[in-house]
Amino acid sequence: MTVNAGSSSIKLDIFTANQRLYTLRIIGLGQGEIQIRVTEPDKETVNATIQIDADQPIEQKLYDTLEQSGYLQNVDTISHRIVQAGPRSQQAETITDELVRELETYIPLDPGHLTRSLRLIDLFRKNLPGVLHVVCYDTAYFHNLPRVAQLLSVPNQGADPAFRRYGFHGLSYAYLQQAFQEYAGDVAVNGRVIYAHLGSGASLAATRSGKPVDTTMGFSPASGIVMSTRSGDIDPSLAWYMHTKYDVDEESFKHMVNFESGLLGVSGRSADMHRLLQEQDQHAGSRDAVALFVYNVQKAIGSLATTIGGLDSLIFSGGIGEQSSEIRQRVCQNLDFLGITVDTKLNSVHEKCISSESSRVGVHVIPTDESMVMCRLAKGIIGQKEILG
Known part of the structure; x- marks a missing residue:
């Protein structure tokens, strides 16, 4: 089973070998009720709503529901995604008490994701002690970026190894790179490639000779291009201005750039790209949000x-990149200087x-x-344990 915990949602996938049996999406975390959507191959999605009391731990209620529904039967390995774990993020590894203690020291780097991930790790380890628990780092793909792409332009970087640009969506890029290789071959994947993971969280990454060279996200998942509710890169002086003029404190600013900005903040209406595209002809805010997103992606590709x-x-790739032919068309419109032209008909029917x-x-x-990458990484660790006996 793979566990992919976000700040407001959790995705679980249950596999046997490399075949997916179930996908469970848990949404609405932090609200009065959560929804569980269960998808099986070739079957209709099943939706269920669970009421959560204000003083009830969400993770325990979720675990109880999964256990009572039978989804945890026969699970022998759980692979957990960790978005940010500082300099520890090099390769997948078995979870131990010592590792958990170290991961707790990195909570200040990403409290929104890491706190929930650690609570889930603790819950599953306590309730399923006979199961192998593995952690997969989302930043591992970018661990060996060229040094110049790691640097932050602030003092005292050598004093704290956590001071660096990390890059995120690494599990996604690892999957895309392998899928592109299988689809287009070694020459293509080892060429000059830009991957655009455009979803609720969005970033782009450049590779050459099959190795990552740079990416748009840096120290945190809030950096880079405009996203659904995350600001992307902004002038650091904005924090000081909002503090002095509007008395915006640290926590409020952090919440704003992660949950109130991006498409939602610019449009004033929605963080959903599909809705914004539908409303852009009638609503200036929606039109601006879409235009800014496209502009950011274009600039990132050029850079x-x-x-x-x-x-x-x-x-x-990603929800927007995979599903929105309009966004793909608009992103590529002004990139003919790079040699990019899109076939409108092929794009409209979402050809590969x-x-x-x-x-x-x-x-x-x-x-x-x-999730497939997390499954493969867990299988790799199982294989190593079998070899070592």
Whole structure:
């Protein structure tokens, strides 16, 4: 089973070998009730609502529901996603008490994600002590970025090893890179590639010779391009201005840039790209939010292309990147100087390759699957344990 915990949602996938049996999405965390959506291959999605008392631990109630529903039967390995664990984030590993204590020291780096992830790890380890528990780091993919791409332009970086640009969505990029290799071959995947993971959280990454060279997210998942509710990169002086003029304190500012900004903040209406696209002709805020998102993605592609000496392939993924032909079309409109042209018809029907015959750059749409990577990493650790006996 894979456990992917977010600040307001949790996704669980249950596998046998490499075959997915169930997907459970738990949404509405932090509210009075949570919804569980269960999806099985070739079957309709089943929805259930669970009432949560104000003083009731959400994680325990969730575990009880999963156990009573039979979803935890025969689970022998649980693979947990950790978004941020500072310099520890190098490779998947078995969870131990010592590791948990170390991970707790990194909570200040990402309290929104890491706190819930650690609560879930503690819950599953206590209730399922005979199960192998594995942790997969979302930043591991970028651990060996070129040094210049790791640097932050602040003093005293050497005094704290946590001071660096990390990059995120690494599990997604690992999956996309392997999927692109299987689809297009070694020459393509080892060329100059930009992957665009465009979802509620959004980032882009550039690779050359199959290795990550740079990415848009840096020290935290709130950095980079505009996202659904996250601000992306903003001038640091904004925090001081809002504090002195509007008495916005540290916690309020942190909440604002993570949960009230991005598409939601610019539009004043919604963080949902689908809704904004529907309303953009009638509502100026929605129109501005969509335009800013497209503009940010275009700038990121142009910037990242310079880090890898040009561009051979552009990969769209994530909920927006996979599902919105309009966003893909608009992003690529002003990138003909890089050799990108899109076939409108192929794009409109969401073909895997949407570039035109005259395009010098291959433009592709590949669905991502972080849970599959977590499953494979857990299997790798199981294999190592079997070899070591």
